[in-house]
Amino acid sequence: MGLVAMKLVFRIAGVGFSLPLESLIEVREGMEEVGEILPSASDCLNLRGDSIPLRDLRRRLALPDFFADRGTLKALILAGSDGPWGILVDRVEGIFSLADFRPKALPLAFGGNESRPYDRIELWRDEPLVVCDVLKLETGWGDDD
Amino acid sequence: MIDKVALLALAGKVFALPVSGIEHILDGPRTFLLPLMPEGYSGVFLYRDEVTPILNLSRLLDISGTPRQDAPPLTVIYGCDSGLVGLPVDMVLRVIDRGRGSEEMGAEGEDQGGPRQFVYEGARYPLLDIEAQVASLPR
Numbered sequence: 277m278g279l280v281a282m283k284l285v286f287r288i289a290g291v292g293f294s295l296p297l298e299s300l301i302e303v304r305e306g307m308e309e310v311g312e313i314l315p316s317a318s319d320c321l322n323l324r325g326d327s328i329p330l331r332d333l334r335r336r337l338a339l340p341d342f343f344a345d346r347g348t349l350k351a352l353i354l355a356g357s358d359g360p361w362g363i364l365v366d367r368v369e370g371i372f373s374l375a376d377f378r379p380k381a382l383p384l385a386f387g388g389n390e391s392r393p394y395d396r397i398e399l400w401r402d403e404p405l406v407v408c409d410v411l412k413l414e415t416g417w418g419d420d421d
Numbered sequence: 422m423i424d425k426v427a428l429l430a431l432a433g434k435v436f437a438l439p440v441s442g443i444e445h446i447l448d449g450p451r452t453f454l455l456p457l458m459p460e461g462y463s464g465v466f467l468y469r470d471e472v473t474p475i476l477n478l479s480r481l482l483d484i485s486g487t488p489r490q491d492a493p494p495l496t497v498i499y500g501c502d503s504g505l506v507g508l509p510v511d512m513v514l515r516v517i518d519r520g521r522g523s524e525e526m527g528a529e530g531e532d533q534g535g536p537r538q539f540v541y542e543g544a545r546y547p548l549l550d551i552e553a554q555v556a557s558l559p560r
Binding site: 290291292337338339380381382383384385386387392393394397399402403404406 | 451453454455456457458459462465467470471472473474501503504506555558559560
């Protein structure tokens with residue numbers, strides 16, 4: 277089965293996210309080598325000799341700081357529109373077939389908030405996951421860089 | 422059709438809800454957080470395969486103090502123009518014919534838009550207008 281038919285499921289602060297595999301460059305384990313990371317700090321990762329930005333998705337989504345011990349953190353290196361960039365995640369659940377996901381509408385009561393960095397959710401094992409759209413995340417990241 | 426009111430309890434507060442708006446009452450269910458939910462909502466759950474928001478009743482019912490660790494055991498599924506919402510409750514006390522009680526405006530000095538009171542057997546219970554509450558929340 278090709279990569280386009282698979283998704284990665286990961287968690288930040290217990291909230292589940294799905295990411296199309298074509299948006300993923302690498303999963304990097306054991307992020308303790310990154311050093312003293314403050315939840316709100318911008319940092320960099322080394323990717324094959326190049327320094328790429330590490331962005332704080334946790335703060336962007338107003339999620340609690342560092343749900344997991346720093347030693348169990350992983351970094352997802354994403355294929356951005358202007359090059360790769362990374363996010364720290366608490367847990368990677370695995371890679372799953374597209375058939376395991378069912379798109380669902382956000383509740384009407386939540387409205388159409390253009391500033392919210394996601395606008396789609398989908399069900400995976402009866403759990404709503406935030407659909408991670410790398411391009412939408414990049415839009416309006418603003419001062420975090 | 423006889424108009425009825427349900428008396429429900431949450432964190433020691435008893436409130437009234439028109440039965441006509443209640444679609445279902447569930448045990449549980451499993452709830453989830455979504456990032457950046459609009460103010461006034463505390464999570465979502467699955468109902469009939471749709472992601473349904475949970476209304477946070479703490480402010481409406483003036484429930485203060487440390488948020489509880491355990492989720493309320495029941496969820497009332499309530500119908501609004503914008504769709505169904507879940508209302509967390511600890512228990513359903515009773516269902517009463519609306520005509521057996523009376524209704525009053527909120528006490529003088531309360532903020533405009535505060536809940537009406539359902540008066541039954543000498544006790545006053547906030548009669549929640551869920552439709553108005555949902556409509557007042559930011560999106």
